[in-house]
Amino acid sequence: MPVLDRLQQSVAALAESAAQAHGVLVLQVAPAGVLPLVRRLKSDLGFDLLLDVTAIDWIGQAPRFEVVWHFYSTTDRVRVRVKARVTEQDPTVDSLVAHYGSARYMERECHEMYGIVFRGNDDLRPILLYEGFVGHPLRKDYPKRQEQPLIPYREGWE
Amino acid sequence: MNARIPNPIRPAFTSTEHEDHVLVNIGPSHPATHGTIQIVAELDGEKIVRTDVHCGYLHRGFEKECEDHTWHNLIPYVDRLNYCSALINDFAYCDAVEQLMGVEVTPRTRYLRTLLAEYSRIADHLTCIAASLMELGAMTAFLYLVMIRDYIYEHIADLTGARVTYSFGRIGGLARDLPDGWLKRLEEILVQYDDFVGRVHGLVDRNRIFIDRTRDVGVISTAEAINWGYTGPILRSTGAPRDLRKDTPYLAYAELDFQVPVGIKGDNYDRYYVRMREMDESVHMIRQLVDLLAATPGPINVDDRRCTFPEKAHVYTEIESLINHFKLVMDGPRVPAGEIYVAHEGANGELGFFLVSDGSGTPYKVHVRSPSFVHMGGAHRMLDGYQLADLIPTFGSINMIGGECDR
Numbered sequence: 001m002p003v004l005d006r007l008q009q010s011v012a013a014l015a016e017s018a019a020q021a022h023g024v025l026v027l028q029v030a031p032a033g034v035l036p037l038v039r040r041l042k043s044d045l046g047f048d049l050l051l052d053v054t055a056i057d058w059i060g061q062a063p064r065f066e067v068v069w070h071f072y073s074t075t076d077r078v079r080v081r082v083k084a085r086v087t088e089q090d091p092t093v094d095s096l097v098a099h100y101g102s103a104r105y106m107e108r109e110c111h112e113m114y115g116i117v118f119r120g121n122d123d124l125r126p127i128l129l130y131e132g133f134v135g136h137p138l139r140k141d142y143p144k145r146q147e148q149p150l151i152p153y154r155e156g157w158e
Numbered sequence: 159m160n161a162r163i164p165n166p167i168r169p170a171f172t173s174t175e176h177e178d179h180v181l182v183n184i185g186p187s188h189p190a191t192h193g194t195i196q197i198v199a200e201l202d203g204e205k206i207v208r209t210d211v212h213c214g215y216l217h218r219g220f221e222k223e224c225e226d227h228t229w230h231n232l233i234p235y236v237d238r239l240n241y242c243s244a245l246i247n248d249f250a251y252c253d254a255v256e257q258l259m260g261v262e263v264t265p266r267t268r269y270l271r272t273l274l275a276e277y278s279r280i281a282d283h284l285t286c287i288a289a290s291l292m293e294l295g296a297m298t299a300f301l302y303l304v305m306i307r308d309y310i311y312e313h314i315a316d317l318t319g320a321r322v323t324y325s326f327g328r329i330g331g332l333a334r335d336l337p338d339g340w341l342k343r344l345e346e347i348l349v350q351y352d353d354f355v356g357r358v359h360g361l362v363d364r365n366r367i368f369i370d371r372t373r374d375v376g377v378i379s380t381a382e383a384i385n386w387g388y389t390g391p392i393l394r395s396t397g398a399p400r401d402l403r404k405d406t407p408y409l410a411y412a413e414l415d416f417q418v419p420v421g422i423k424g425d426n427y428d429r430y431y432v433r434m435r436e437m438d439e440s441v442h443m444i445r446q447l448v449d450l451l452a453a454t455p456g457p458i459n460v461d462d463r464r465c466t467f468p469e470k471a472h473v474y475t476e477i478e479s480l481i482n483h484f485k486l487v488m489d490g491p492r493v494p495a496g497e498i499y500v501a502h503e504g505a506n507g508e509l510g511f512f513l514v515s516d517g518s519g520t521p522y523k524v525h526v527r528s529p530s531f532v533h534m535g536g537a538h539r540m541l542d543g544y545q546l547a548d549l550i551p552t553f554g555s556i557n558m559i560g561g562e563c564d565r
Contacts, residue, residue, distance in 0.1 A: 125170075
């Protein structure tokens with residue numbers, strides 16, 4: 001049986017939906033289901049590398065945000081994508097820092113860019129932006145041309 | 159005088175664990191921190207107790223900007239992620255869009271992209287090794303290596319018209335085919351490469367100073383490297399033969415003969431050696447690809463009007479081609495709604511593009527899984543516990559590229 005089919009069968013019970021697209025196993029879960037699924041992926045199924053944490057802003061939809069994780073198994077050499085929808089009022093998911101060191105930086109980026117709160121990550125300081133930056137620039141309602149310069153422009157410039 | 163500029167960062171610690179320790183701020187514009195990186199370090203004498211690594215000084219809002227341009231228009235932007243091996247970024251991005259569109263590139267383009275990606279990998283590794291050696295005082299080795307790198311830059315400029323950021327990939331193909339005599343010059347450069355890299359091996363490999371500065375410095379184990387998301391030469395330096403070109407073959411890598419060099423203990427010496435050996439493997443691959451290209455005539459671009467521009471002569475003479483051209487420029491290529499994650503083995507590690515399309519000619523979201531950014535997240539594991547002077551070679555061996563890290 002192909003690797004992805006076997007994996008799909010063994011995690012289907014932990015996910016709301018499981019499908020394969022472009023060579024990746026895609027698992028949709030409720031926010032509360034992230035940690036149980038990730039524990040199973042890591043400890044039983046060999047997904048030892050957390051590749052990426054990001055989010056999608058589906059503005060106008062409810063729940064508005066979709067947090068997206070990518071994992072890679074260095075034994076089976078396949079990827080899995082885990083997705084969880086969170087609301088604008090409570091954009092909170094559990095942090096994976098206890099399971100993957102790499103989550104630390106990537107959750108910081110996702111937090112500043114989309115305002116997703118990672119429960120359990122006590123270091124959500126800005127990483128690509130700076131202290132005091134107002135708003136979350138990758139949200140669709142953050143105007144692209146909005147500027148928040150740290151150093152004021154010289155007079156007559158603009 | 160202007161009011162005081164607020165501190166852009168908030169350090170993780172502002173006092174020392176011991177009264178004899180000192181806090182030192184390094185960067186963001188220290189000449190030896192290749193990119194603009196800031197490291198707040200607690201020192202016990204010359205020894206680093208702990209570090210807090212900050213990046214973001216080169217953040218240009220790449221992902222925000224991408225949501226405002228057509229799929230084609232992003233190609234010059236992705237060039238500016240890892241500007242030491244821009245073509246690898248080009249091809250990874252184009253590959254992701256093509257897979258989402260269901261476009262398969264022509265065999266010649268597949269070979270050409272593979273060849274150019276390996277050529278770029280050599281340029282990237284040369285940059286990294288040359289700079290790291292220079293920081294340890296090895297000026298001759300630096301000049302030998304950047305000389306070869308400059309031959310490569312000039313040679314790629316003959317093909318693309320630019321030295322560093324090429325904008326050479328196209329969705330469904332490439333900007334143009336090879337000019338006459340390009341492969342002949344390529345072989346000349348590879349011969350020079352063999353000569354000068356051989357000299358660097360002779361100067362450096364068994365050099366007492368180099369070994370003392372790099373052996374057992376910045377050590378990371380395989381398990382820790384994986385935990386902190388390390389991929390590419392750094393993960394391989396720990397002894398794990400993980401390489402996307404072998405593990406999940408893309409482009410033409412399944413047809414090529416090559417090895418995956420690994421290190422022994424994951425220190426700075428291993429990272430130097432893994433990169434040196436990887437360049438040799440790239441040269442070996444390029445020579446195979448030259449033979450494959452000779453047996454694989456054009457075309458370069460797929461015959462698909464959803465992404466490939468029509469011939470200029472037709473644009474001027476036929477209404478269908480004119481409108482096709484106009485729509486591709488104004489609306490961009492229509493990419494079916496969906497999402498995709500495609501990763502190529504970049505020079506620094508797994509370079510992934512996560513694209514979300516809503517079916518229009520402009521991406522809904524473009525996210526880059528950049529190896530440099532993830533590597534910075536675990537950099538403190540390789541810095542803490544070593545000497546302050548080791549910070550420079552260790553940081554050099556990570557090969558953080560600002561454009562890719564900060565996006």
